[in-house]
Amino acid sequence: MQLDRLMGASVVLAVVVSLAAVLPIARAEIKTTPIVSDSRSVILFEEFGFRRGGHASVSATGISWRVPEGSQLQAVDTTLMGFFLISNSLFYEINNESDYAEATGGAFCPLTSKYVQRLFLFKEVAPDGTGRGSLTIDSDDQYTVLFSSCQEGVEVTMDVRTEMYNLRRSGTREYLPVGLLPLPWIFAAAAAVHFAFLGTWVVVCVKHRRTAERIHAVMGALLLFKALKLACAAEDQWFVERTGTPHGWDVAFYVFGFFKGILLFTVIVLIGTGWSFLKPYLQEREKNVLMIVIPLQVIENIASAVIGETGPAGRDWLAWNQIFLLVDVICCCAVFFPIIWSIRNLREASKTDGKAARNLQKLTLFKQFYLVVVCYLYFTRIAASAIAAVLSYKYQWAVNVSIEMTSLAFYVFVFYNFQPVEKNPYLYVGDDEEEAAGGQLEMESTFEI
Structure with missing residues (x-):
């Protein structure tokens, strides 16, 4: 024995x-x-x-x-x-x-x-x-x-x-390990970029307030909490580097991260449904997706806090990791359904309402949005972990840089394509584009979901 x-x-x-x-x-x-x-x-x-x-x-x-x-x-x-x-x-x-x-x-x-x-x-x-x-x-x-x-x-x-x-x-x-020494400056720089991004977004929304929708306010809130989370991460790592303890900044980090996580998936779902852009309401099945994603995000953020604070010495640390990964996968899969439904609805509408050009632009934008969401979630959830596993301990900070750059590129794409401007593909298409678009929609068969 x-x-x-x-x-x-x-x-x-x-x-x-x-x-x-x-x-x-x-x-x-x-x-x-x-x-x-x-x-x-x-x-x-x-x-x-x-x-x-x-x-x-x-x-x-x-x-x-x-x-x-x-x-x-x-x-x-x-x-x-x-x-x-x-x-x-x-x-x-x-x-x-x-x-x-x-x-x-x-x-x-x-x-x-x-x-x-x-x-x-x-x-x-x-x-x-x-x-x-x-x-x-x-x-x-x-x-x-x-x-x-x-x-x-x-x-x-x-x-x-x-x-x-x-x-x-x-x-x-x-007190920071060799591979994480640049983190305070990395997070500080990322926070500054996102605060500048937020300021630009506010200016755009004010300038085009006649076409601004409720979703744009939700997107602005997402940027705010993302920037605050990064600022708290910078302070957290700065204090840890010098004193070995975060001096309470970890609490603020988890609080702002909680709201950022919920808002991120909420924005993806709402844009995927076309809420505010295509229609002022949500269908029952779209509400059900939100009712699934939001509670799961609460559980995911609780799991993240437990993992971060208890460390691997905790008896339930592995179980919390499994919960975190499972919930994250479910959330990532759930947000695809509204986008897929919208793409199918636009295909059907293009055959009956006679607005070929408008439907073509909406359909193209939705397909791009779908692909970008897939790439963003794949990289930040899977590829980044694989990179961290093979990267030398001296360069672990590069994983954080890649994640923040990917996140920023995702935000820029989403905010640029769904900004409140007069000729947003969601809201406006000139009549002279109808005839050319009609023929293209007839050949639309290369992006089946």
Whole structure:
């Protein structure tokens, strides 16, 4: 049984590390994480990109452990429980050791590996239930702090404080990992661009207020909350870089992100239905889409906050990630239905109402909108995660840049094509275009959905 437990610890370690590579992790903060009656064999706490001379420390208070009733374990070996630091480039060596131990019938525990750097073992815990350990990094790389228990069924309780930082030449601490150092400036620049965008949008709406519709006000609100979210992200990362804690800016970030997320999908759905542009009302099925998307966005933002604040050490962290991904996929699929319905309705209308040119322009714009939404959601949800998984830890900031540039390009396309101007394809088509458009609509068969 003990052998199975030791082998299981190595398998769990490999799984945890694999998930950490593709799922978002709360990073680069001084964090205190409560662990209560937890029997997991491996608990991942933090990942951090270090420079040589960086510092990692872990301290725990209220450390206690117990063997649950019915366990076959007779005594707890405290040398097989503790914290360690490992370079991510050496995880394959751990796996090799585990595979060799399994092939030879031996036992393997990560804490006994020569490739890990032990912070402290439970045999070193003081009588008052406290333990601490620290290490100075001797080579550049991304490192992971983990707790391992190679004891069958032992339940551990403790409050764990992790602190990781690099040192500037001036000797001051730098709590953001190497790959995320540019983030404060990236988010600040993106916020400035979106505030300027918002100002331009307000000017356009005021200038063309006679053709401005309610949807344009909703689009302006989306820009506002997007800009506020980015501004809070910049402040959050700025404070984390210097102090290790966000000083409350993370709360504002989640609040503004909550409204931005709801408004983004609401705008996509409303534009897809043609609300305000084509008709002043929503059909029942379109209302149902909104009634599905908005509550799901609430759940998604709650999941995002839990993931960001608890980190991978939380027992339910993986479950919240699964909820986040599932809800996000459902929302992304749901917003396509109104666009598809509108495209089909325009096709049908083009055969009966005699307004060929107007219907052709509307249909073309809807097809472009559909494709742009698909590309935007695909890149920000799938492609960006794939890039982050293969990108060097030193350049993780490039993922944020690509996401913000993609988002800005999406916003520019949507706001430009659906702005309140006299000759918006939704609202105006000259009579001289009717005859040419009629022939083109007859050949319209290349974009079937």
